[in-house]
Amino acid sequence: xxxxxxxxxxxxxxxxxxxxxxxxxxxxxxxxxxxxxxxxxxxxxxxxxxxxxxxxxxxxxxxxxxxxxxxxxxxxxxxxxxxxxxxxxxxxxxxxxxxxxxxxxxxxxxxxxxxxxxxxxxxxxxxxxxxxxxxxxxxxxxxxxxxxxxxxxxxxxxxxxxxxxxxxxxxxxxxxxxxxxxxxxxxxxxxxxxxxxxxxxxxxxxxxxxxxxxxxxxxxxxxxxxxxxxxxxxxxxxxxxxxxxxxxxxxxx
Amino acid sequence: xxxxxxxxxxxxxxxxxxxxxxxxxxxxxxxxxxxxxxxxxxxxxxxxxxxxxxxxxxxxxxxxxxxxxxxxxxxxxxxxxxxxxxxxxxxxxxxxxxxxxxxxxxxxxxxxxxxxxxxxxxxxxxxxxxxxxxxxxxxxxxxxxxxxxxxxxxxxxxxxxxxxxxxxxxxxxxxxxxxxxxxxxxxxxxxxxxxxxxxxxxxxxxxxxxxxxxxxxxxxxxxxxxxxxxxxxxxxxxxxxxxxxxxxxxxxx
DNA sequence: AGGGTAAGAGTCGTGTCGACTAGAACTCCC
DNA sequence: GGGAGTTCTAGTCGACACGACTCTTACCCT
Numbered sequence: 001x002x003x004x005x006x007x008x009x010x011x012x013x014x015x016x017x018x019x020x021x022x023x024x025x026x027x028x029x030x031x032x033x034x035x036x037x038x039x040x041x042x043x044x045x046x047x048x049x050x051x052x053x054x055x056x057x058x059x060x061x062x063x064x065x066x067x068x069x070x071x072x073x074x075x076x077x078x079x080x081x082x083x084x085x086x087x088x089x090x091x092x093x094x095x096x097x098x099x100x101x102x103x104x105x106x107x108x109x110x111x112x113x114x115x116x117x118x119x120x121x122x123x124x125x126x127x128x129x130x131x132x133x134x135x136x137x138x139x140x141x142x143x144x145x146x147x148x149x150x151x152x153x154x155x156x157x158x159x160x161x162x163x164x165x166x167x168x169x170x171x172x173x174x175x176x177x178x179x180x181x182x183x184x185x186x187x188x189x190x191x192x193x194x195x196x197x198x199x200x201x202x203x204x205x206x207x208x209x210x211x212x213x214x215x216x217x218x219x220x221x222x223x224x225x226x227x228x229x230x231x232x233x234x235x236x237x238x239x240x241x242x243x244x245x246x247x248x249x250x251x252x253x
Numbered sequence: 254x255x256x257x258x259x260x261x262x263x264x265x266x267x268x269x270x271x272x273x274x275x276x277x278x279x280x281x282x283x284x285x286x287x288x289x290x291x292x293x294x295x296x297x298x299x300x301x302x303x304x305x306x307x308x309x310x311x312x313x314x315x316x317x318x319x320x321x322x323x324x325x326x327x328x329x330x331x332x333x334x335x336x337x338x339x340x341x342x343x344x345x346x347x348x349x350x351x352x353x354x355x356x357x358x359x360x361x362x363x364x365x366x367x368x369x370x371x372x373x374x375x376x377x378x379x380x381x382x383x384x385x386x387x388x389x390x391x392x393x394x395x396x397x398x399x400x401x402x403x404x405x406x407x408x409x410x411x412x413x414x415x416x417x418x419x420x421x422x423x424x425x426x427x428x429x430x431x432x433x434x435x436x437x438x439x440x441x442x443x444x445x446x447x448x449x450x451x452x453x454x455x456x457x458x459x460x461x462x463x464x465x466x467x468x469x470x471x472x473x474x475x476x477x478x479x480x481x482x483x484x485x486x487x488x489x490x491x492x493x494x495x496x497x498x499x500x501x502x503x504x505x506x
Numbered sequence: 507a508g509g510g511t512a513a514g515a516g517t518c519g520t521g522t523c524g525a526c527t528a529g530a531a532c533t534c535c536c
Numbered sequence: 537g538g539g540a541g542t543t544c545t546a547g548t549c550g551a552c553a554c555g556a557c558t559c560t561t562a563c564c565c566t
Contacts, residue, residue: 021274024346024357032557063273063355067346080456091344091359093277093320101314104277104357106344163412178513198514203553221564222512241494241553431544449524451545456522474533475543496524 050143141239165234303396418487459486
């Protein structure tokens with residue numbers, strides 16, 4: 001059946017019985033903040049192509065599951081983590097991206113708070129947390145077009161930080177304002193004044209809710225910080241705007 | 254699909270020779286502003302399933318083209334338009350979304366300035382410009398999961414309006430500030446003060462560049478407006494922020 | 507006990523932005 | 537042709553957001 005179906009308004013090549021077959025995969029860019037730097041979870045490939053190179057974990061979508069479910073399943077299989085924030089950010093289907101066949105991949109990013117064994121669900125020797133600056137700076141070669149996918153994921157997270165509740169996904173159920181601030185600083189690569197950050201986040205009820213408990217100070221001492229949990233206002237965007245090209249005072253300092 | 258491949262670090266079901274086959278399509282949400290309201294280009298389906306219902310134009314991706322190229326080709330086939338702003342915003346692969354087979358669609362939106370025969374490339378009787386409020390408000394039933402896709406597209410354009418140069422794609426190569434302002438008002442559904450809008454856009458060099466020519470006033474008369482063209486600063490985001498929940502003056506008025 | 511450190515409270519000044527007013531430039535109609 | 541109506545353009549005012557900065561509080565360590 002052919003390109004001449006008596007079907008006005010529908011593309012002529014729209015033929016349900018004859019279509020190019022693709023493999024559909026989901027790739028999950030797992031991000032976390034460790035030592036005040038943004039890290040990504042990568043796996044080392046054990047088979048060609050790109051054998052020995054690092055890659056973003058992923059796998060085939062199954063016909064009976066949604067894309068979101070496939071991403072959630074892959075995240076569980078690769079990291080043993082459930083219930084993390086998962087967001088789709090792009091699809092990639094360049095003809096030569098997988099030399100073996102036609103593959104279209106739908107990319108997600110997942111944000112985790114740092115846990116001890118983040119790659120507990122998979123072979124630990126073949127998975128590792130890598131600083132994003134390494135993976136994008138050329139120190140590490142990524143398989144397929146995964147460098148581009150990672151770059152897009154990081155860019156998306158940067159934008160989402162100001163627009164969604166993704167910042168709270170980097171931290172645990174309770175957190176200090178310094179912890180939350182370090183998320184913004186790591187992802188945006190900026191320095192934020194602690195007092196001003198505090199004012200912004202506490203300016204309105206609903207961003208964070210004090211728990212009454214306090215965190216233990218670090219080894220360096222200092223006043224113990226209040227522990228907060230995330231409020232409900234994050235549904236409507238975050239409390240911080242991306243610091244625009246330093247509209248700072250010109251004369252001073 | 255051998256779940257026991259001797260391959261550590263790679264998902265166990267990663268077998269290039271056996272994988273579920275999917276059809277991959279691209280759908281293009283064509284948006285424009287007409288009569289100060291956001292409109293979407295829809296086509297009427299002539300065959301089952303969803304015969305007679307409106308749908309977002311789209312078609313199969315070919316193995317030898319990228320997703321972007323497929324979207325550009327579909328846009329050309331459906332509207333006869335080339336060189337429009339095209340951006341990918343989502344992928345949709347729910348199991349039952351096409352009753353005939355497993356289809357994963359990658360969705361793009363394209364923004365056009367209003368032209369007379371916007372659907373010149375396809376059968377005009379089966380394509381039409383519909384107000385987005387109709388298509389999303391229930392007045393019109395959309396085929397497949399296209400209502401969700403359209404909703405996501407509009408939401409993405411709303412966000413992109415503040416973050417990208419998409420606003421200038423709604424207008425022609427030269428435009429008045431009132432035309433540009435009406436884009437923001439139509440997409441965001443807000444009223445913007447003309448003088449303040451002017452100040453924001455002209456506050457910095459690079460957003461818009463005066464051409465020296467003036468537009469002819471409308472039928473109602475009025476001072477003829479200066480014609481501008483888009484500058485280069487839009488690469489770094491738009492000059493306007495989305496008006497947050499009326500932080501307007503409380504006491505005054 | 508005292509110094510070091512980080513949390514938390516508060517001040518100051520500047521820039522942004524909405525609301526508003528007034529003038530300029532044009533069309534339409536009588 | 538002159539007034540009314542409309543739109544563009546310029547400018548003012550006040551509220552508020554935000555960066556920079558200072559000071560106090562509360563804990564750790566020696």
